[in-house]
Amino acid sequence: MSPLRNRKDxxxxxxxxxxxxxxxxxxxxxxxxKTPRGLAVAVNKVSIVxxxxxxxxxxxxxxxxxxxxxRSIMGLLPKQNVVRERSVRFEGQEIATLSNSAMRxxxxxxxxxxxxxxxxxxxxxxxxxxxxxxxxxxxxxxDKKQASDTALALLKSVGIPEAERRLEEYPHQLSGGMRxxxxxxxxxxxxxxxxxxxxxxxxxxxTVQAQILNLLQQQQRERDMAMVLVTHDLGVVAGRSDEIxxxxxxxxxxxxxxxxxxxxxxMPYTEGLLKSIPKLxxxxxxxxxxxxxxxxxxxxxxxxxxxxxxxPYAQEKCHVDEPPLIEAExxxxxxxxxxxxxxxxxxxxxxxxxxxxVTQAVAAVAGDAALVAKVEEEVTA
Amino acid sequence: MAGTGTAHMRPADETLLRVEDLxxxxxxxxxxxxxxxxxxxxxxREKETLGLVGESxxxxxxxxxxIMQLPRxxxxxxxxxxxxxxxxxxxxxxxxRPQLQLIFQDPISSLNPRRRVVDIVREPLEVxxxxxxxxxxxxxxxxxxxxxxxxxxxxxKRPHQFSGGQCQRICIARALVLEPKVIxxxxxxxxxxxSVQAQILNLLEDMKQRYGLTLVFIAHDLxxxxxxxxxxxxxxxxxxxxxxxxxxxYTRPAHPYTAALLSAIPVPDPSATMKTPSSLQGELPSxxxxxxxxxxxxxxxxxxxxxxxxxxxxxxxxxxxxxYVACHFPLIEAAxxxxxxxAPTDVSINGH
Numbered sequence: 001m002s003p004l005r006n007r008k009d010x011x012x013x014x015x016x017x018x019x020x021x022x023x024x025x026x027x028x029x030x031x032x033x034k035t036p037r038g039l040a041v042a043v044n045k046v047s048i049v050x051x052x053x054x055x056x057x058x059x060x061x062x063x064x065x066x067x068x069x070x071r072s073i074m075g076l077l078p079k080q081n082v083v084r085e086r087s088v089r090f091e092g093q094e095i096a097t098l099s100n101s102a103m104r105x106x107x108x109x110x111x112x113x114x115x116x117x118x119x120x121x122x123x124x125x126x127x128x129x130x131x132x133x134x135x136x137x138x139x140x141x142x143d144k145k146q147a148s149d150t151a152l153a154l155l156k157s158v159g160i161p162e163a164e165r166r167l168e169e170y171p172h173q174l175s176g177g178m179r180x181x182x183x184x185x186x187x188x189x190x191x192x193x194x195x196x197x198x199x200x201x202x203x204x205x206x207t208v209q210a211q212i213l214n215l216l217q218q219q220q221r222e223r224d225m226a227m228v229l230v231t232h233d234l235g236v237v238a239g240r241s242d243e244i245x246x247x248x249x250x251x252x253x254x255x256x257x258x259x260x261x262x263x264x265x266x267m268p269y270t271e272g273l274l275k276s277i278p279k280l281x282x283x284x285x286x287x288x289x290x291x292x293x294x295x296x297x298x299x300x301x302x303x304x305x306x307x308x309x310x311x312p313y314a315q316e317k318c319h320v321d322e323p324p325l326i327e328a329e330x331x332x333x334x335x336x337x338x339x340x341x342x343x344x345x346x347x348x349x350x351x352x353x354x355x356x357x358v359t360q361a362v363a364a365v366a367g368d369a370a371l372v373a374k375v376e377e378e379v380t381a
Numbered sequence: 382m383a384g385t386g387t388a389h390m391r392p393a394d395e396t397l398l399r400v401e402d403l404x405x406x407x408x409x410x411x412x413x414x415x416x417x418x419x420x421x422x423x424x425x426r427e428k429e430t431l432g433l434v435g436e437s438x439x440x441x442x443x444x445x446x447x448i449m450q451l452p453r454x455x456x457x458x459x460x461x462x463x464x465x466x467x468x469x470x471x472x473x474x475x476x477x478r479p480q481l482q483l484i485f486q487d488p489i490s491s492l493n494p495r496r497r498v499v500d501i502v503r504e505p506l507e508v509x510x511x512x513x514x515x516x517x518x519x520x521x522x523x524x525x526x527x528x529x530x531x532x533x534x535x536x537x538k539r540p541h542q543f544s545g546g547q548c549q550r551i552c553i554a555r556a557l558v559l560e561p562k563v564i565x566x567x568x569x570x571x572x573x574x575x576s577v578q579a580q581i582l583n584l585l586e587d588m589k590q591r592y593g594l595t596l597v598f599i600a601h602d603l604x605x606x607x608x609x610x611x612x613x614x615x616x617x618x619x620x621x622x623x624x625x626x627x628x629x630x631y632t633r634p635a636h637p638y639t640a641a642l643l644s645a646i647p648v649p650d651p652s653a654t655m656k657t658p659s660s661l662q663g664e665l666p667s668x669x670x671x672x673x674x675x676x677x678x679x680x681x682x683x684x685x686x687x688x689x690x691x692x693x694x695x696x697x698x699x700x701x702x703x704x705y706v707a708c709h710f711p712l713i714e715a716a717x718x719x720x721x722x723x724a725p726t727d728v729s730i731n732g733h
Contacts, residue, residue, distance in 0.1 A: 061574045062545070173662055177435065205436045205601045207661045234575045235647035258651045260419075276579035277649050278604040284627035285586065286608065288579035292543055368444040 024050040031072040040298040042068040045248035052243040059235030060247035112187035116199040118179035129167030167208040177208035249306035256333035266340035302347040312361035386695030389624040389705035396424040400540035403457035417443040419619040430596040432610030440619040459517040486568035488548035498535040605669035618676040635706035
């Protein structure tokens with residue numbers, strides 16, 4: 001069967017089921033890689049739901065599985081040596097089981113991705129215009145004139161000056177920020193309803209980062225498009241997402257509407273991520289608060305809570321029993337911790353660790369002079 | 382963005398490293414030149430950290446490399462401990478090198494993937510033939526311990542077996558092993574995650590205390606620079622915009638560009654208002670033909686005719702301590718700079 005016919009068949013089924021359910025519903029998705037040492041579980045039973053036009057922020061360190069998750073949802077991972085389990089429903093249709101040729105109808109038109117590094121995600125030997133019109137020809141059956149007009153309009157909408165000239169240029173003639181705008185234009189070309197932005201600004205300067213994030217937000221609003229914004233910086237998603245999912249070792253460890261997450265953070269890992277961002281308000285030379293150590297080995301993760309070896313709150317129970325993802329008092333707020341931040345039991349656990357001189361606890365509060373003084377006082381008393 | 386002024390320079394006998402009127406130009410063919418750095422002057426006191434901040438392409442890395450004489454600057458002086466590095470030839474310059482070290486942005490690509498970590502860190506000692514073999518082992522073990530790596534894994538492992546943050550620790554160890562006076566850190570944390578970034582910043586701060594280092598810290602993120610620096614120089618397109626202490630710079634930015642850089646930093650607070658319009662629009666103009674007068678005028682919200690004609694000089698900010706700005710219309714009042722009689726205007730200097 002030719003991919004073209006296949007695509008049209010799937011299109012028909014999509015339009016029939018349109019508006020039938022939520023835009024994206026991921027249930028217990030697990031993705032593992034077969035390695036010589038064993039199965040590396042990069043995504044471990046992750047469930048997320050995304051409504052139309054909303055933004056979900058996925059936050060975590062390198063190696064927490066956030067990029068694999070977004071690729072796995074889109075079906076972009078190789079089929080060999082990858083085990084993908086359970087369900088991904090897009091517009092009510094199960095897409096986890098579809099073949100690559102069937103997925104082609106979704107890529108570009110229904111869901112698209114903006115990658116981290118604009119230097120490597122563009123083809124260096126094709127003109128920018130050609131790279132944008134490619135998907136227009138393929139998916140929307142546009143002729144040459146229509147496609148180049150659309151490409152021009154797209155370049156203008158992503159804020160590229162002298163758009164006519166840029167169409168005829170190669171990627172190396174453009175700056176990093178411009179290239180990322182081109183990547184965004186390509187992703188938006190066929191009007192997807194779901195955009196994955198995988199660390200879209202990590203390779204860029206702060207000033208350009210602000211421009212690109214504003215552009216994504218503005219395009220999203222204009223097109224009523226849903227977005228999954230993947231980043232390691234909580235500052236990036238703070239003002240730009242409706243909901244945030246924090247990932248650690250392939251699991252979602254905390255998930256909440258953005259404001260709730262920042263106001264009532266429960267997971268020690270989220271707190272650590274937030275505290276390690278250098279803040280302008282702090283006087284210079286203030287000690288940075290850190291999360292010691294590094295993420296666990298995904299082939300043989302520790303039993304119990306995966307974050308326990310690095311956690312300032314960890315007690316014996318944490319090293320043995322894995323906490324479930326439970327709902328907090330606020331609806332829609334889930335966390336995975338036995339001694340959550342901001343509760344009496346969490347506070348008790350932290351103070352116990354500090355008194356016992358547990359290194360990660362001491363390091364975690366190193367910049368917090370008030371807390372250190374308080375604990376020292378208690379210890380001497 | 383002028384910054385050809387020297388009002389912010391401190392007396393020569395107080396400073397360890399002194400860059401005077403540094404110019405770096407690269408030929409770009411067809412008689413054109415890339416004006417990477419156009420006459421900047423900065424100085425660093427002993428055990429002080431100077432932060433150099435600006436966007437990609439503003440010449441901050443070139444400045445760092447020119448201090449190391451890699452490549453040699455087109456003109457200007459680089460005084461280290463009273464000796465002008467630009468005048469030193471081959472062997473004399475080589476003798477100075479152990480005292481100045483560089484740490485690069487990408488830790489993984491700046492380490493030789495085929496060598497074991499312990500050999501990488503030990504190599505500078507061997508090149509300089511320092512001490513006996515046993516003494517070298519001891520130094521390497523001590524430095525690796527100081528940066529938080531254990532000797533056993535360093536003895537057997539190669540760089541790809543370490544994470545990005547650990548590779549940056551290896552780079553820091555390699556820079557420290559010769560006990561340099563000055564370390565130039567060229568975006569040492571830009572390629573790292575926020576959590577690892579915090580670890581490396583703490584480590585640099587510890588090493589500075591332990592080894593009595595003088596640092597030049599280059600980065601594009603003002604929040605990072607502010608945290609480590611004693612004095613910050615803001616650069617734009619090869620010129621200086623503003624020089625001030627970190628807390629002064631943050632609380633009272635005088636240059637519109639500094640203010641724009643500050644507003645671009647994402648705030649981890651969902652209720653913070655989005656400063657969309659005030660964030661910087663457009664891109665850096667081409668360094669092949671920089672704008673006349675103030676180089677920032679093409680993107681500046683306060684630019685007027687005068688900015689195109691005259692290049693502003695660095696001048697002290699009134700009511701500010703150790704705070705200098707190069708702007709005709711600063712956000713806070715600055716003292717008038719006395720233009721020397723007969724001094725050529727900058728337009729004619731740069732009018733290629």
